[in-house]
Amino acid sequence: MYQLRSYQEEAVKSARDAVTAGHRGIVIQSPPRTGKTVIMADIARSATKQCNRVLFIVHRAEILAQARETFRTDGVNMRFCQMGMVQTITRHVDELKTPTIIIVDEAHHALSRSYRKILDNFPQSVKLLFTATPWRMDGKGLDGVADTLIQGKPISWLMNNGFLAPVDYYAPSGLDNSQLKTKRNGEFDENSIEQAMKPKIYGDTVAHYQKLAAGKQAIAYAYNVASAKRLADAFNAAGITARSVSGKTKKKDRERIVAAYRAGKIQVVTNAELFTEGLDLPNVDCVIMLRPTQSLSLYLQFAMRSMNPREGKTAVIIDHVNNVERFGLPTIDRVWTLGGRDKHSKSSNGEPIKSVTVCPMCFATFYRHGDECPFCGALLTEEETIAVDPNAKLKKVEADKRVALAKRLAEDRAMDAVADKSPAELKTYAEIKAYGKLHGYKPGWAYFQAKLKGLIRK
């Protein structure tokens, strides 16, 4: 099997090629959970081996601590490598020796003044800008600080090759979007989130976890310390062992919680303010979102926290705050450009990201193909046609006709597609159904076949 190590080596080589080609500002897009710290350490090791100076900057203490450890373990010559927080380095920029390479982690922040002050001070240095999401919350790209972008492997490729686990996404909403207000920095205002939350959200979150992910170890992202605490209380009251952590939790307590989670003694950790790097929990198989965000970067970090692969694993994400409506499923392939996004992110074929459908019966979230929920089989209607307006009934009839026609066309196409196949070659429940229909078998046949092939859940 393709190893993560070779993925990382490939990234190092691409960076080297870009430098050879004369680029000085290089964005290296790398999806979460592909070990970008190791890629950075590899680069720093070969540079410092030749006595080239490396400067590593980042804006969060947890990331700095973790990177420092990885760099040391990886054999970087620390005499030639300076690592620091952007907030500190920017104040001492005049005292620095000129680095050959500047490495920036979480580089979607690199447009801010403190980063610019450092980067602009060393026009001759090579800048390697690492990020999973190479644009700011407002969509502004990194072309101001970089002249080329190396795009990492698409998510689909990482899933198909076993680097990321597949995901079932559920989105039972506990939030009234219309109450949300945006702050000047582009993120949702905390008080407005409070207003938007439905009062039952904590109890509902526990109930949905029990229904959709019972027994799975989970991490929940809450929108502040109090909500993380409330959620943990709700889990504990239901007999599910939970602890809450935040930026204020002492390091020793945090480590104790991580150890207990690792040992399986804690089922759910609820978290405020501590993102991926600050809390290194193993075996997260379920992510619960109670924090609405406008940041694609944060959204992907939350979602992909559950996607560390393990044989036979399917992760579960339960999104109670409509994040998927803003960004699409975390598993779609996205196209990144240096120029940023022009309003919405694009999928790999250049089209804007399609809106998702949430099944009203089971809350499964998917890109709709046909009229049935692919998770529970519920018949999907066109929701907007049930709007309260005098013509609603008429519209509903028309919509039903459209749906019936679309369904007939889809069935015809499906039957054409399986006409030359034998039952052994049928790969999906839909194919089996089409085959059964084509040959005039009773519906029960298709169900039985699909069950034999393990295509039906439950």
Ligand SMILES: [Zn+2]
């Ligand atoms: Zn469903």
